[in-house]
Every structure is written in structure tokens, then in C-alpha cells.
Amino acid sequence: MSNEPDQSEPIEILRELGLKEYEARSFVALTRIPQGSAKEVSEIADVPRTRVYDAVDQLQSYGLVDVQHSTPQRFRAIPIDEAIALLRREFDERFDSLRESLEAIEPVGEESLESGANVWTTSGEEAITSRAIGFIDSAEEEIVFVLDGDDETELTPKRLLDRLRVATERGVTVYVGALSEGTYKEVQATVPEVEVFESELEWLQPQTEKEDERIGRLLLVDRGRVLLSSLSSGNSVSETAIWSDSVGNGLTIIGRRLLAAGLDREGENLDSAENRAGSHDGTGGTDGESGDEREQ
Amino acid sequence: MSNEPDQSEPIEILRELGLKEYEARSFVALTRIPQGSAKEVSEIADVPRTRVYDAVDQLQSYGLVDVQHSTPQRFRAIPIDEAIALLRREFDERFDSLRESLEAIEPVGEESLESGANVWTTSGEEAITSRAIGFIDSAEEEIVFVLDGDDETELTPKRLLDRLRVATERGVTVYVGALSEGTYKEVQATVPEVEVFESELEWLQPQTEKEDERIGRLLLVDRGRVLLSSLSSGNSVSETAIWSDSVGNGLTIIGRRLLAAGLDREGENLDSAENRAGSHDGTGGTDGESGDEREQ
DNA sequence: GCGATAGTTGACCCGAATCGTCACAAAACG
DNA sequence: CGTTTTGTGACGATTCGGGTCAACTATCGC
Structure with missing residues (x-):
């Protein structure tokens, strides 16, 4: 629709967390309703209806939404708390891997010869x-x-x-x-x-x-x-x-x-x-x- | 040059964390040397030399590297631990904001009418x-x-x-x-x-x-x-x-x-x-x- | 000083990833 | 059985970022 109380902030953040525009929009839309069809999501999220399917598929693969394989399909977002926890764990893993892999390859030059007059x-x-x-x-x-x-x-x-x-x-x-x-x-x-x-x-x-x-x-x-x-x-x-x-x-x-x-x-x-x-x-x-x- | 012990993993992760390819490469390169010039970074990171500047500028704005405004410029990455901590805080903030903004707009439909035979x-x-x-x-x-x-x-x-x-x-x-x-x-x-x-x-x-x-x-x-x-x-x-x-x-x-x-x-x-x-x-x-x- | 060399900046091209739209088949509905 | 809705795939239009180049500036060597 167009009477949204500005859902742009969470969308923006979700994008920063790696989601695509449509994915972010669709997810936010789903958090606002217990469940919804592609059409409903499309309207709330302002996403082309035909693309809601792609977006939700991705979201499902992330584990952020559940899909009801009926006709018509229905979607629901997992509870906000779970979603946050899910994402948080995901990124924690990344941080750990990052530290490991960085520390594993660090050396390249010779000595340190740190401090200079810089x-x-x-x-x-x-x-x-x-x-x-x-x-x-x-x-x-x-x-x-x-x-x-x-x-x-x-x-x-x-x-x-x-x-x-x-x-x-x-x-x-x-x-x-x-x-x-x-x-x-x-x-x-x-x-x-x-x-x-x-x-x-x-x-x-x-x-x-x-x-x-x-x-x-x-x-x-x-x-x-x-x-x-x-x-x-x-x-x-x-x-x-x-x-x-x-x-x-x-x-x-x-x-x-x-x-x-x-x-x-x-x-x-x-x-x-x-x-x-x-x-x-x-x-x-x-x-x-x-x-x-x-x-x- | 090309004798890197595969720095692709950290690069990949950094990309997932929102960095651009060149930014990620440059940063990883910098973690491998105490400090370096654009040329050195270019060689280690395998990034076009002329683009190292853009990348490092960004990194600097993220607070991940320090720049020495001399001629030639020299760059250095902040310690790995600090970098990780920095990123972690950044994302923590995002998670918090996300939760807030999501919970702030959630309602849209009417009642819940949860459980169905689905x-x-x-x-x-x-x-x-x-x-x-x-x-x-x-x-x-x-x-x-x-x-x-x-x-x-x-x-x-x-x-x-x-x-x-x-x-x-x-x-x-x-x-x-x-x-x-x-x-x-x-x-x-x-x-x-x-x-x-x-x-x-x-x-x-x-x-x-x-x-x-x-x-x-x-x-x-x-x-x-x-x-x-x-x-x-x-x-x-x-x-x-x-x-x-x-x-x-x-x-x-x-x-x-x-x-x-x-x-x-x-x-x-x-x-x-x-x-x-x-x-x-x-x-x-x-x-x-x-x-x-x-x-x- | 003056040319040569190296550093730095900005512009440009191109390809990939997404966005946005559409056409069409399948299914539901009355 | 015709009309409406739903699901799938494809297609052009943009945008963004990667990749290259040329010009400009500064430093260095003679």
C-alpha cells in the first residue's frame, strides 16, 4: 500500500546486513503480519508481486521465514527475537573465522621496525x-x-x-x-x-x-x-x-x-x-x- | 605479487561484512605488513595501484586503517583485534537498532488468529x-x-x-x-x-x-x-x-x-x-x- | 635548474548483479 | 466454463563496482 509508518529504517539495516532490497522489504512486511500471501506481502512491502517469490525463497534459505507450500503459498517471518538471534550468531561466526584467517596469514614482510617519526x-x-x-x-x-x-x-x-x-x-x-x-x-x-x-x-x-x-x-x-x-x-x-x-x-x-x-x-x-x-x-x-x- | 598463501578467505568474509572487493583486499594486505605504500598494497592485495587510494580512503573512514599524509602516503591497518572489536561493535549496534525499529512498526493486520491446520x-x-x-x-x-x-x-x-x-x-x-x-x-x-x-x-x-x-x-x-x-x-x-x-x-x-x-x-x-x-x-x-x- | 621518474587523482568503459515489468501457464473461483 | 488470481520464467533498464588509462603533480637525479 502506501500507508506504511515508514519501514525504511529496518530495511536499510537489513540491507547493511547483507539482504537484497526485495528481501529486506519482504521480510519487514512479514514481520508486520502473522502470515501473508505473495500479494499481501507485495502490497505491504511495495515489492513487485512476481518478485516476492524469489525474495521469500532466499529468506527461507536464510532461515528467516517459513513457507507454506500450499496454493496459494503463505509466508510467515520467524519471531523478531529469533531473527535477531539468528543473524547475530551468523555474524559472530564470521568474526571468529575472520580473526582466525587473518592471524593465519599475517606475516609477509621482514621485521617490524615500527616507530618512526610519522x-x-x-x-x-x-x-x-x-x-x-x-x-x-x-x-x-x-x-x-x-x-x-x-x-x-x-x-x-x-x-x-x-x-x-x-x-x-x-x-x-x-x-x-x-x-x-x-x-x-x-x-x-x-x-x-x-x-x-x-x-x-x-x-x-x-x-x-x-x-x-x-x-x-x-x-x-x-x-x-x-x-x-x-x-x-x-x-x-x-x-x-x-x-x-x-x-x-x-x-x-x-x-x-x-x-x-x-x-x-x-x-x-x-x-x-x-x-x-x-x-x-x-x-x-x-x-x-x-x-x-x-x-x- | 602472487605468492600469497591464499588470503581469499578473509577477503570473502570481509565482503560479507560489507566491504568492497578492493577494500577487503587492501585491508587484508595491510594486516600482513606493519605499514605500506600504495604500491606495496597494490602488489600484495592484487589491486590496481591507482585504486588503492579509493579503497584505503574508505577503510580509513571505517576506522580500519590509519593514513600517513606524506608523500608518498603510507598506510597501516589497525591491529587485528581492534579491527574485529570495531566491526563487532558496529554490528551490535545494527542489531539493536534493527530490533527496535522492527518492534516499533510491527502491527498492521487485525487479530492474530494463529494456529490453523497448516x-x-x-x-x-x-x-x-x-x-x-x-x-x-x-x-x-x-x-x-x-x-x-x-x-x-x-x-x-x-x-x-x-x-x-x-x-x-x-x-x-x-x-x-x-x-x-x-x-x-x-x-x-x-x-x-x-x-x-x-x-x-x-x-x-x-x-x-x-x-x-x-x-x-x-x-x-x-x-x-x-x-x-x-x-x-x-x-x-x-x-x-x-x-x-x-x-x-x-x-x-x-x-x-x-x-x-x-x-x-x-x-x-x-x-x-x-x-x-x-x-x-x-x-x-x-x-x-x-x-x-x-x-x- | 631541468628532464626523468614515481605518486596521485580523476575519468572512462564494461560487465555483473538487481531492479522493475511483462507475458504466459496453472490453478482457483463463481 | 469463463474469469480472476497465483506461480514461473524471461527480458530490458539501471546501478554499482571492478578494471584500465591518461593527465597532472611532486620528487629525484643529473
Whole structure:
């Protein structure tokens, strides 16, 4: 028909899960009725009647619908819960296989020769959080973490705060700058042993007249590794980060300076840390911006 | 180049997870090296070099790879574990949304008017197991369950056996016929309170000269609902089942007779059960066929 | 500096997978 | 027995993604 209360969302998701348009539509239609004939499905799903059969056949092979081989045929979707569970299991299997097969063939090059003086960019909250956690876990002396005041986006998930706590327990000094009261309290509550300062680093968002791009998180570890993410407000807020695990490049220098400036307003131990930092890694940071050397 | 130890499996899976061919190939290639240039990726992944950029851009937007914006650009995949975790979270979200959106629009028709005298067919082990569990849970008096001796396919997962146990605790009489020693013991061990008989129902697979289609499971609940599945041995064994939750149709009658015959060889309580069964359910069966009268 | 080489981007072509429609046989209905 | 509905197969129209190429830019070597 055409009086559907917009069934497009589940259809969209089902497509992402691998179903074809007609399959998705037909399935959603079937979830709305106890059972139905091809014609009914066609009308509710807005799928050409003659193609409902193909679609349902597939769905049946997936185990998502049952078919009554009578004349006319009748179809019914399995209960929603079962369907979800079914799909979930299916994908779980895939994830497992994926891990196995990936780990089975991984090696190809020679050695690792990891860290170089490189700047990488990562996108996506999840991925960035992972990277941040990696940084935090690698900290030996000091962590400085400044984060946006926006409480909406989950830039400091529990698993991240947990890592921060672990770091402090390891003897790492942790400074956290929160740009908002809310974030401040949250961090304070979760990781009490951390030195939280409700920063006045508003200068982190200085030039932004247009609110479509602002800083998300700023992480400096042992004065040698830096991660800086920005939130671009397209339709849905997306986070992009640049990071480096080496010193000597412009990014590190800038980040260092920024943080130092910010922290100076709170504690003094900053200067000393600043000095220490300058001498725990090789490459002579040249200068601004992009004049950084590349791999090893 | 072309000396890959077959990276096709992970590629295939990644495609199922929604990645494009080039994206999948590039990602797999990147998991095999700490980092790489477009050229290297191209060679390992066997992707046109000029298209590596597109692919990696996408991967970056998914958060699966990091990009070094230097010249030449260099790429690196996030650790396998992180990648899996990332994808898993992504799909979990989808499942949740799917459930929500489906439940939000479900209603369309009028009443339910469920059960009719219908025969449905279902395919896929998972889906069939779900249906079987539904049957078992609905049992009030008696369950007869005969299953194939094949120990390879998991036709009796734990969650199913658990339900059987629950049924017995509910007061339902459960008979289980196992066509193999292994299955017999397994069931016996898991659900001791059940009456297991190592059936000689070989006649269940009588006409099969060609081994490409055999009976999987046979379930009869309260002598009113029947489920019968067959295993077709194509490339991968696939299970298809027909079932009905009503009496009075041929399927039920046949199933009843089959089971009765089989059980008779073991215990006598069968007859009594058979008799009892005749008086607890509704539809007026038409004719003879089997000479057993039905319900009231 | 200046040409040579390599990296990067975008455009284009083509084939496969799907969508959308149709014609037609089979079955149901009155 | 004619009309309507149902089931099956085939067919063109699109769309999407794979595959290739040419042009443009940047880096390197002389």
C-alpha cells in the first residue's frame, strides 16, 4: 500500500546486513503480519508481486521465514527475537573465522621496525579511542589529556577511564583537563587519583567562528607521543585524529607548547616536565609544520 | 605479487561484512605488513595501484586503517583485534537498532488468529532448532524426539537439551530415540530423567539408496504438533524441515504412526500414551487413513 | 635548474548483479 | 466454463563496482 509508518529504517539495516532490497522489504512486511500471501506481502512491502517469490525463497534459505507450500503459498517471518538471534550468531561466526584467517596469514614482510617519526591520521570514535588507549597503556611517566566539554559524544568511555586509572596505579602521573563541569566531575569520580583541572583552555577553540569543526581530545604521553582529534559537524558528528608516536616533529612541538601553556595556569610541575621531555628521544625536531623526516 | 598463501578467505568474509572487493583486499594486505605504500598494497592485495587510494580512503573512514599524509602516503591497518572489536561493535549496534525499529512498526493486520491446520517448511539448522524449541516449550504431556545418528551435525545443541530437561521438570513425558550410540549417550548424560531408547528406527531411512537425503530429526509434541527435518547433502549439508502445529492433517497422522511403530519396539507405555493422546485436542479429523480416531 | 621518474587523482568503459515489468501457464473461483 | 488470481520464467533498464588509462603533480637525479 502506501500507508506504511515508514519501514525504511529496518530495511536499510537489513540491507547493511547483507539482504537484497526485495528481501529486506519482504521480510519487514512479514514481520508486520502473522502470515501473508505473495500479494499481501507485495502490497505491504511495495515489492513487485512476481518478485516476492524469489525474495521469500532466499529468506527461507536464510532461515528467516517459513513457507507454506500450499496454493496459494503463505509466508510467515520467524519471531523478531529469533531473527535477531539468528543473524547475530551468523555474524559472530564470521568474526571468529575472520580473526582466525587473518592471524593465519599475517606475516609477509621482514621485521617490524615500527616507530618512526610519522604522523598518522585515524577516523572514527572507536578507532581513535583504541589508539588513545594504546597510548595510555604505553605511558611510563606522564599523561596529559584534555578533552572537549561536549558531554554528548562519548569521548571518554569507561574503558578509557579505566586505562587511565591503571596508568596511575603504575606510577604514571596523569593530568586531565576537562573543558566542562560535567566532564570534570565524571572524570574526577571515576579516576580520583588523577589530577583533574577544569582547564581554561578555551583557546583550543579560538578561530572557530563557524561551529563546524572543533577540537575533540588532546592527548600527550610522556611528552613524546601526541594524539589530537577534531570533531567535524557534518550531518552526523565525525571524529578525525592525527597522532604520532615520535617526537621531533612539528605536531609534537605544537602539542607540547599548547599543553604547557594550558597547564601552566594550574600546576607548576609543568615546566620541569617540559624540560625533561626534550631529552628522551633522538631525532632533533627541526621545526614547524611539515619539515619532518620519514621512516626510520 | 602472487605468492600469497591464499588470503581469499578473509577477503570473502570481509565482503560479507560489507566491504568492497578492493577494500577487503587492501585491508587484508595491510594486516600482513606493519605499514605500506600504495604500491606495496597494490602488489600484495592484487589491486590496481591507482585504486588503492579509493579503497584505503574508505577503510580509513571505517576506522580500519590509519593514513600517513606524506608523500608518498603510507598506510597501516589497525591491529587485528581492534579491527574485529570495531566491526563487532558496529554490528551490535545494527542489531539493536534493527530490533527496535522492527518492534516499533510491527502491527498492521487485525487479530492474530494463529494456529490453523497448516504445514510450514523452514530451513537452516538454527531456525529449525528454534522452531523445535518452541515446540518443546509448548509441550504439556508428551514429547517424542527421534534424531539422526550423525554426530557431526549439531542437531541437538545444549540449549535444546536444556529445554528438554525443563520439559521433564514440568511433568512432560519425554521419549528420545537416538539412532546412534554416541547420540544416545550424550542425551542420556545431559537429560537423565528422560526415557532414551536407542531406537531401531532404521526404517526411517529406508528408501534412500543414494545417501544424499536423509532424515535429520523427528519431533512429535502432544501428538498434535510435528516437526520433521531432512538433511540434504549438497556441498555443505543443509537442513530443511516441515512442521505443523495442528492435527488432522496427513503429516501428523503419518508422523504419529511412524513414531508409534518405532516406540512399540521398546516400551509398552506407548499404547497407553497413544490412547491418552486421543482425547485432548480439537479438530475433527476427517477419515481413516490410519484408523486412529482423534480428539473428542 | 631541468628532464626523468614515481605518486596521485580523476575519468572512462564494461560487465555483473538487481531492479522493475511483462507475458504466459496453472490453478482457483463463481 | 469463463474469469480472476497465483506461480514461473524471461527480458530490458539501471546501478554499482571492478578494471584500465591518461593527465597532472611532486620528487629525484643529473
